[in-house]
Amino acid sequence: MYSAGYVTRDDHNARALTKLQQIRAVRINAAVENTYRLSPTLNRLLNEATHRARNYDISADFGEQMARLIKLMDDYTDACLQNRIEDSLLIQGDIDATLYEMAEAMNDFLLHVRTAAENNFGNVTTYKEKEKQTEHYLNQLERILKALSMFDGEAILDELTPPERETLEVLYQSHILDKLSEWRSRTVDIIHVLKTYLYKIRTVAPRARRIRALQLYLQKHPEYEVRSPDEYSEIPEWAYHHEPLKIQLVPDLGAQNIRDSLVDIAKSIEKAVAVPVKTRKPGTPVDEAPPKAALIKGSPLVVVSQRLLNEADKSPTPISAAGYFIQAEETKVLDQESCMMCFLTLVEKQINANARIIRRLSINHVAKNEDDTLSGNVIIEDVLLCQR
Amino acid sequence: MSTFARVATALMQGGFICQITDYEGHQFLANTVNQDDVDHYLRRIDLRLTTTRDGGAFFAARADIDIEGKKDAKKRFTEVKNVLRPMVSFLELVMRITGDDESVAAGQVLNLNQMMARISENPSLYLQLRQTTIDINTKDGSDRERLNKIVKRFQNEGYLLLINPESEIYIFTGRIEWLMEAIEYLMLHDEISEEDSEYDKRAES
Secondary structure, eight states, rough: EHHHHHHHOOTTTTHHHHHHHHHHHHHESSTTEEEEEOOOOEEEHHHHHHHOOOOOSSOOOHHHHHHHHHHHHHHHHHHHHHHHHHHHHHHHHHHHHHHHHHHHHHHHHHHHHHHHHHSSSSSSHHHHHHHHHHHHHHHHHHHHHHHHHHHHHHHHHTTOOOOGHHHHHHHHHHTTTTHHHHHHHHHHHHHHHHHHHIIIIIIHHHHHHHHHHHHHHHHHHHTTTOGGGGSSSSGGGGGGGGOOOOOOOOOOTSSSHHHHHHHHHHHHHHHOOOOOOOOOOOOOOOOOOOOGGGGOOOOOOHHHHHHHHHHHHHOOOOHHHHHHHHTTTTTTTSSSSHHHHHHHHHHHHHHTTTTTHHHHHEEEEEEETSSSSSSSOOHHHHHHEEEE | OOOHHHHHHHEEEEEEEETOOHHHHHHHHHHHHHHHHHHHHHHTTTTTEEEEETSSEEEEEEEEETTTHHHHHHHHHHHHHHHHHHHHHHHHHHHHHHHOOOGSTTTTEEHHHHHHHHHHOOHHHHHHHHHHHTTTTOOOOHHHHHHHHHHHHHHTTSSEEEEETTTTTTEEEEEHHHHHHHHHHHHHTTTTTOOOHHHHHHHHH
């Protein structure tokens, strides 16, 4: 089995390997004993057939081909001048093939690098290797740019000016010059992509790796804390970022021009009526006498009359109103006739109002001149009250 | 206000001048004559002009690296200490979601809606989001609210810039370069291995 770049000779493949060695398809591998490896030519052919990508596979070295081209053109001129038609045609064919190879090599190179760059050099796994490849191809592309300027340089164009080289000039135009601007544009594009990618690899990738690693570390070490700068060997530049200053601008009222400006500003402000906002103070409990309204009492006569009605409501025996007024503290000092007159007025009002207390009472008037029926006056001297 | 005045003021206020936050200012500082001019001005107040390693963001640093410089360095280390866990977790989350290592660099766009959609599809991403919110002491609210809080915090600290409020699209600023340098420094000096066993596998895939 052919692996790791060689095949080991054993009893089964010994004869076949010998035959392959005879036709120079395989060579003895000097690095490992008793092994064979493919010849470089066959290896290249297989790589081409299987589209296998190899690191640094394509070279941007067109200098050698250019030197060969110039040599062929000189030979062509010699053949033409010496009238060797067959030789000149043969050499013209060689030149055509060389130009074709150069154009195709250029196309292949640009396509290969573009694909590798777009795939972020997916044929290698580590970022270090990707960085190396990017640098390599950037270097190659710089050389390509030089080669492109050589392709339409004065030196080569001068080489094509002699009249006998007119056919070569046509070939050179179609194979190289017509494609030059496209190659330049593609090269510049790829250089841009590679430079961006190189920046990403060099700056972004380590930074991202650092963040991921630190996040992992902080999760595993909840006790970790940043120490004081004194505990580190040196204070880094970023730490000298100064404490922000608080800047406040105050107008200089001493300057006339500032005052004038402020007047202008003040004039531009719309007038507004200032409405002072009254703030109510919260109240506090006051320890004071009950309000006067609560102290309002009925007159002594009304109070005693009401008391009399209430007592009579409960009394089965008649109570004399005149006697009650004389005994009561509030009314005993008053004029008794007036008291009786007021009591009668009160009772009359209660009767008119159909008060409940009156409805429950039996009220009998005692007239002074009851016997003198013809006198025309009824003088009430007492009222007897009891429950009905 | 002239470009010089704007840039100098922003630098004194602790700002980072990058192509994302102030394109014109960054172009202005990229010119060495202007750089010297601004640096000369800052040195009069004991500051100096400096830049992240690759020149992506300019910032003002202490001119005196002994006394005042060390005081500021302590504050910056504390700042990094506070932001390190949630930020690293968040950056790793963004890289996982986008599948692109370059997605956490200055100038890279962060689409919150797309991010949330991916998180809701993947339980592992969801867990990581929860862990990140715990790191910034924000546990309450829906997943979307949590993500918003994380992004809001990094926006307030200048790592992200909101470029489209309607679509909730952010962009990483040049300040992220500053944090990357801090991470690199800490990993080097605290001897944290940069080897990521998953890394080469990913490269292969």
